[in-house]
Amino acid sequence: MWVLLGIAVIVAGFVLRFNPLLVILVSALVTGIAAGLDPVAIIAAFGRAFNEARYVSVVWLVLPVVGMLEAFGLQERARALIERMRGATVGRLLTGYMLLRQATAAVGLISIAGHAQTVRPLVAPMAEAAGDRQAEVLGEDEREEVKAWSAATDNVGVFFGEDIFLAIGSILLIKGLLEQYGYDIEPLHLSVWAIPTAIAAALIHGFRLWRLDRRLNRLGLAEDGA
Amino acid sequence: MITIQWVYTLAGAVFAAFALLGLRDASNPRRWGTSAFWGLLALSMWAGDSLGDFGNGVLVLCLVAIAGFGLLGKGTSGEVPAEARRERSETFGNGLFTVALIIPITALVGTFVFKQIPEWVDPRQTTLISLGLGVLIALGAGYAWLRAGALVPLEQGRRLMDSVGWAAILPQMLASLGAVFALAGVGEVVGDIVRLAIPEGSLFGAVVAYALGMALFTMVMGNAFAAFPVMTAAIGIPLLIERYGGEPAIVCAIGMLAGFCGTLMTPMAANFNLVPAALLELKDEYGVIRRQVGTAIPLLAVNILLIWWLAF
Numbered sequence: 297m298w299v300l301l302g303i304a305v306i307v308a309g310f311v312l313r314f315n316p317l318l319v320i321l322v323s324a325l326v327t328g329i330a331a332g333l334d335p336v337a338i339i340a341a342f343g344r345a346f347n348e349a350r351y352v353s354v355v356w357l358v359l360p361v362v363g364m365l366e367a368f369g370l371q372e373r374a375r376a377l378i379e380r381m382r383g384a385t386v387g388r389l390l391t392g393y394m395l396l397r398q399a400t401a402a403v404g405l406i407s408i409a410g411h412a413q414t415v416r417p418l419v420a421p422m423a424e425a426a427g428d429r430q431a432e433v434l435g436e437d438e439r440e441e442v443k444a445w446s447a448a449t450d451n452v453g454v455f456f457g458e459d460i461f462l463a464i465g466s467i468l469l470i471k472g473l474l475e476q477y478g479y480d481i482e483p484l485h486l487s488v489w490a491i492p493t494a495i496a497a498a499l500i501h502g503f504r505l506w507r508l509d510r511r512l513n514r515l516g517l518a519e520d521g522a
Numbered sequence: 523m524i525t526i527q528w529v530y531t532l533a534g535a536v537f538a539a540f541a542l543l544g545l546r547d548a549s550n551p552r553r554w555g556t557s558a559f560w561g562l563l564a565l566s567m568w569a570g571d572s573l574g575d576f577g578n579g580v581l582v583l584c585l586v587a588i589a590g591f592g593l594l595g596k597g598t599s600g601e602v603p604a605e606a607r608r609e610r611s612e613t614f615g616n617g618l619f620t621v622a623l624i625i626p627i628t629a630l631v632g633t634f635v636f637k638q639i640p641e642w643v644d645p646r647q648t649t650l651i652s653l654g655l656g657v658l659i660a661l662g663a664g665y666a667w668l669r670a671g672a673l674v675p676l677e678q679g680r681r682l683m684d685s686v687g688w689a690a691i692l693p694q695m696l697a698s699l700g701a702v703f704a705l706a707g708v709g710e711v712v713g714d715i716v717r718l719a720i721p722e723g724s725l726f727g728a729v730v731a732y733a734l735g736m737a738l739f740t741m742v743m744g745n746a747f748a749a750f751p752v753m754t755a756a757i758g759i760p761l762l763i764e765r766y767g768g769e770p771a772i773v774c775a776i777g778m779l780a781g782f783c784g785t786l787m788t789p790m791a792a793n794f795n796l797v798p799a800a801l802l803e804l805k806d807e808y809g810v811i812r813r814q815v816g817t818a819i820p821l822l823a824v825n826i827l828l829i830w831w832l833a834f
Contacts (some may be wrong), residue, residue, distance in 0.1 A: 303742060309790075347575075420802055
């Protein structure tokens, strides 16, 4: 039972906002000591696992390519692609973005978009502008809400697209764990089973964005009537 | 034969380049710590197998010390001005997407082709070897077609790496924590507790416990990577796969996605849920999570049904 103390450390550490790497290491130490291991053995066990899990960090190899393409205007090009969409509402714009994010994540292009790169400078302002047209002018609460929807949509898109890509960390983690139990499974065989959930995520989140559109449109109609 | 070690060597070279180039970045007030951090990762990639278990543990301690004492930073220089990027994007047009697609396409093709030549390429590691190869081809295309300066990819890559910072090794650290948890038997204890809640002999009950357990434990840990080994060792493998004969690939792939539903609902996943709220200057720091709960809960229910229908 005492080994669960490590989980308590994780929760407390995050709540108190310590550096997550530090929290993880302390949690490992507490867990190991609770299980009767001596500190040297715990450090060694952690080091061994860290070395065996290096494949998880191999994915950063792509950064030089991404950085090079961004320096040559990849984001600007993607932006132009999105801006050409006409008749945009908040719901349509964000649904389109979600599908684009799912599709690009599914082929491994995870860092071509994100909260810092696209949501703040691009998606949120576009969504606000669309919302302003729909509801005449957005109230302060609705404006906050539209911005939050923009970030939420990015998360949903990337979470339920990325596992379709073969070389993503989580797929490799599943493969590694199953290997330990004697099941040798191809990454491709794992990633195809991410597709049903990806479709469900698009339908559920898309439906909620459609309802957001209806609500914003009603606000606009009420404004016109007044 | 090409093995995973070749990919680690390549990754080590990239991290070493980040470390060396970072030293020149006078706009980064913490460039020594930053450089040491990427340098240690390069060492891990290159020499991890000869450091020994305790040596690797000490390496991790150093990485954590650098991050924990706030010695990692990032510079402000090196970004290409927006005007120049716009001009270039008009010059090169949609071909930029083609270069961006080289890596995923190489990964996909390599996974199939390398299987045919197992005496040349380690057949167990084709995906990662293809990834490394794709990076090299894309860089080659960049040099040839975009005429990128020799150091441009590494300099720009370093800039992106520095803005990711210590979070870059969070998944690897959590995977290692999972190994210590396994050694200490945390999975068994959590599993015992979860199993108490499963009605004996109920397949559906076991599926619900696995998916719900993934989501809840992910909320506690802030990352599905950490929950996955625990819940899979506790319920996924012994109950769903071994006792009820579930298809391992389906149970695990969709189980991981049930965990992602938990990620949408927790402040522990700060980089996804709290950072954007700050970036967008929302008054409510949980504003993003509030918008996500309505998608996460029905999607979790869908995942439970998908495992139940597809895996058995």
